[in-house]
Amino acid sequence: MTISFVERTRDYVVPSSNEHVLHDGPLRAGQTVAFDFALPADARPSVKPEHAELYWKIDLKSDAPGLDAHLTRRLVVVV
16 A cells, blocks of 8 residues: 655656555455555645646555455545
């Protein structure tokens, strides 16, 4: 489970240099993971001007027998 900041244009995505692991390790079927996180004090807000996009996202990945699950959700940050 990671959180990261994304800078994207139509032609390019800036590799994230601000990625934090929120959980790492095995989970049992049906187990939930409570978490909270604090964005940096100077965190940029989510914006979408005409030719670019800046946003935060959370990625959840599982490594299990068979097909691995991967879920990505954007987080709206308002300053």
